[in-house]
Amino acid sequence: MIIYDKIEAQLPSWRDRIRSLAKEHAEVVVDTVTIGEIVGGMRDIKGLYTDISSVDPAEGIRLRGLTVKETLKALPKGRGNKIPLVGGLYYLLVVGDLPTKEQALEVEAEWAKRAHVPAHVYKVLRAMPTDAHPMTLLSQAALAMQNESVFAKKYHEMKKDQYWISALEDSLNLTARLPLIAAFIYRMKYFNETKIPRYNPKLDYGANFARMMKVDDKKGYAELMRLYFIIHSDHESGNASAHAMHLAGSTLSDAYLSFSACLNALAGPLHGLANQESLGWLLDVRKNFGGLPTRDDLYKYAWDFLNSGHVIPGYGHGVLRVIDPRFTAQQEFADARFPDFELLKLAEMVLDVVPAVLKEQGKAKSPAPNVDAISGTLQYYYGVREFEIYTVLFGVGRALGVTSNYVWARALGQPIERPKSLTTKMLEELAAQQPQPQPA
């Protein structure tokens, strides 16, 4: 299989580079850690490495060195499509090079071959309480598939430098199955259906997903979902969902167990759940004003909301300090297709007003929108209005990035993660040893 061959060929040089860093340059100081960083959620501490993607605060994500715009331009597209094939994105993330169209289609074909969900997974999902959140169901489904992990089965017979092969095998199976599972959760939970259409090998990942979701405008929705999966795939490895996957994987938990950990972190309102929260917030605004508010009304509404002690979902970021290019990619997609959609106009009015309010409040380090501020609006346009499903869609996309990281972490023998913690007293003692500021 092409992905195996391409990774295998690169491994000797990557392993040499890591070995050299670990042995010859182990004492090189990268950064110093402050008490502020320790008590502030480790923000900005450089403590991980990955070559799959990186985030520049002033620019946004680069996937294997490419910005969102460059990625969307450079990846191969299916016939008649404006948005690239998701298979090509996966090739780019896992292999590290831009694929040809044939290589992108080879990944698509690999997914089609593997897109079978074991019957017991659907049974588990059907047995769950009807009020279980879709993210709970998705995480449950990932766990239910763990019995099939090739990595777990072969663990005792594999040598360490072979781990990545089984990790890749599990990752391909997992990513192939996720669209079916996500669509099944949607159709089961909101339409009481117990079956979804089979994966059609003649269609790509995005088109299959649109078909399985049974969205009316399948062609438009397939384009949206290609874009959606691509831009949600990765955001370097320090974000909560990617880091949860990385941490669990570092104990040699297989891809299914590790991905469940990833989803459990993604399901929090400060992370992936912000996409459902954000759409809910827009709908509340619309309901409150019986339609689009005036700019002044929205300004006051946002201030009242902040004063009630809540965060405005979809705004702010742990690393980014500019408008998230993933936001812009979605905005441009919507502006080109349905500029007059009322919720889009509202989302754009919020873009105009909320950053100013957050700036005036002066707390958030970034007042700009992130990926979640608009993604629900696009789903809503295509008729996917049950917004608790939105984070599940994020999860399907995020799997592409975190499994790529997972494969490479095993290929490079990344060790079990174990940062050191200190007690509050230790920190206070360290602080007391510093020169105290003198009164003026």
Ligand code: CMX
């Ligand atoms: N609305 C109100 N207050 C906000 C805010 C927002 N959108 N964003 C940040 N703040 C507040 C923080 O709550 C914090 O307040 P306290 O000092 O009272 O604790 C203060 O501003 C400083 O926070 P920060 O350093 O700017 O941001 P963090 O790195 O701590 O947190 C994030 C980042 C994303 C959790 C935060 O901006 C937030 O809560 N945003 C809203 C939720 C959201 O959109 N999350 C999705 C992020 C993208 C993703 O992961 O999918």
